[in-house]
Amino acid sequence: MGIEPFLVTSSLNITIAQRLVRKICPKCIESYEVPFSKLVGTLGKKFASQLARTKDNKIRLFRGRGCSLCQNTGYLGRIGIFEILEMSEPIAKLVRERASTSQIRNQAIKLEMRAMIEDGLKKVEQGITTIEEIIRAVK
Numbered sequence: 001m002g003i004e005p006f007l008v009t010s011s012l013n014i015t016i017a018q019r020l021v022r023k024i025c026p027k028c029i030e031s032y033e034v035p036f037s038k039l040v041g042t043l044g045k046k047f048a049s050q051l052a053r054t055k056d057n058k059i060r061l062f063r064g065r066g067c068s069l070c071q072n073t074g075y076l077g078r079i080g081i082f083e084i085l086e087m088s089e090p091i092a093k094l095v096r097e098r099a100s101t102s103q104i105r106n107q108a109i110k111l112e113m114r115a116m117i118e119d120g121l122k123k124v125e126q127g128i129t130t131i132e133e134i135i136r137a138v139k
Contacts, residue, residue: 025070
C-alpha cells in the first residue's frame with residue numbers, strides 16, 4: 001500500500017481477520033464419527049491432532065440432518081472464526097525489516113497466536129459448526 005513500515009508498527013496495535021461460517025441447526029444436530037486417518041488426509045496431521053479422539057481412534061463431529069426450521073439445509077445462522085495478531089515487539093521488528101508474510105505468520109504462531117483454522121476447529125468440537133464449513137472458510 002506504500003506505507004512505510006515504521007508508520008505501520010507505531011499506529012497498529014492489533015489486527016483481526018475473520019470469516020463467517022454457518023452454524024449447525026440446533027433442532028436437527030446429530031453427531032457422527034470419522035476415522036482419524038481420514039481427517040489427517042483432509043486437514044493434515046497438525047490440525048487433525050487438535051481434535052479429541054475416541055478410544056477407537058475416531059473423531060466425533062457434528063452436522064445438521066435437515067429439518068423444517070433450517071429448510072433442510074442443516075444450518076441456521078452464522079458465527080465468526082477469528083485470527084488475532086498483536087503487534088508485539090518481535091512482530092514489529094519483522095515488519096520494520098520488511099519480512100515476508102510467512103515469516104511474520106510463523107513468528108506470530110511461535111508467540112502463541114491461534115490461527116483461524118484452530119479457532120474453527122474449537123467450534124467444530126463444540127458442535128457449533130461443521131468441519132466442511134471450516135475447510136471452506138480457511139482455504
